[in-house]
Amino acid sequence: PDSATGYSYEECTATADWLLKRAPERPLVGIVCGSGLGGLAKMLKDELVINYCDIPNFPQSTVHGHAGKLVFGTLKGKPCVCMQGRFHLYEGYAIQKTTMPIRVFKLMGVETVILTNAAGGLNQDFKVGDIMIIKDHINIPGFAGHNPLVGANDDRFGVRFPCMSDAYDRDLQQLVRAVADELDFSVFMRDGVYSVLGGPSFETIAECRALRQLGADAVGMSTVHEVIVARHCDMRVLALSLITNKAVMDYQSEKKANHEEVLETGALRAKQMEKLVSTVVSRIPNT
Ligand code: R1P
Numbered sequence: 001p002d003s004a005t006g007y008s009y010e011e012c013t014a015t016a017d018w019l020l021k022r023a024p025e026r027p028l029v030g031i032v033c034g035s036g037l038g039g040l041a042k043m044l045k046d047e048l049v050i051n052y053c054d055i056p057n058f059p060q061s062t063v064h065g066h067a068g069k070l071v072f073g074t075l076k077g078k079p080c081v082c083m084q085g086r087f088h089l090y091e092g093y094a095i096q097k098t099t100m101p102i103r104v105f106k107l108m109g110v111e112t113v114i115l116t117n118a119a120g121g122l123n124q125d126f127k128v129g130d131i132m133i134i135k136d137h138i139n140i141p142g143f144a145g146h147n148p149l150v151g152a153n154d155d156r157f158g159v160r161f162p163c164m165s166d167a168y169d170r171d172l173q174q175l176v177r178a179v180a181d182e183l184d185f186s187v188f189m190r191d192g193v194y195s196v197l198g199g200p201s202f203e204t205i206a207e208c209r210a211l212r213q214l215g216a217d218a219v220g221m222s223t224v225h226e227v228i229v230a231r232h233c234d235m236r237v238l239a240l241s242l243i244t245n246k247a248v249m250d251y252q253s254e255k256k257a258n259h260e261e262v263l264e265t266g267a268l269r270a271k272q273m274e275k276l277v278s279t280v281v282s283r284i285p286n287t
Contacts, residue, residue: 004151036266044073061085076282192217
């Protein structure tokens with residue numbers, strides 16, 4: 001393995017080939033389920049479920065609400081693969097390893113990645129249960145050099161210096177808005193900027209205020225690294241945050257962020273999330 005990434009191109013290819021031997025067909029869409037959003041995988045028809053622990057070279061899920069299963073199947077006829085369980089920096093993985101599955105997606109044939117997450121709302125207009133279309137991100141760990149592309153660049157995946165100003169596909173954002181309108185979901189749809197922190201401790205009040213001033217609308221501990229790797233290898237990206245709690249922004253508040261609330265809100269909005277994602281997937285044009 002590459003000493004910086006913790007895995008080599010060949011290992012990544014071996015993992016993709018191992019999966020393709022078992023998968024019913026090459027997936028075109030890859031979905032990553034956020035905390036408490038694993039139910040998205042239930043949308044897939046004729047599914048094949050593979051536990052992460054059986055997949056060669058794959059990291060293992062350690063977080064409650066992340067099942068650790070890869071699910072293949074079709075969604076309205078489109079072949080998909082769905083990660084029920086993602087990897088976070090705070091689990092102790094090298095940042096490069098947390099995003100290895102995104103490259104496995106690419107090597108299997110995935111063209112579009114849909115990333116979902118549970119996030120704290122910084123924008124005071126946001127309510128618990130809102131779904132935010134991510135239009136941009138602020139990579140706070142990146143300010144200190146923590147980027148999943150650190151290390152030798154493998155040109156087989158992408159260029160050394162990938163552009164990020166077009167990271168979030170604007171046509172897909174438009175498609176989500178149109179679908180949300182049709183489904184009568186517009187009342188809880190938002191768009192905004194997602195900021196990532198390393199976790200696992202939740203944000204302090206001062207950190208939330210600082211992030212808001214920087215222009216962030218929501219905060220979490222995932223997604224951004226996956227976006228960077230997906231764009232590096234030229235996949236289209238759509239990312240959605242479920243606002244599972246309001247970030248505590250004032251010293252008078254008695255509220256305390258906790259993972260249980262995050263999972264509960266996921267369960268409350270699960271049906272709408274599934275409807276939204278499945279309708280969007282059915283309309284994504286193949287490239
Ligand atoms: C905190 O409750 C956890 O939920 C979110 C945060 O990033 C953190 O891992 O998980 P996802 O981003 O995986 O949805």
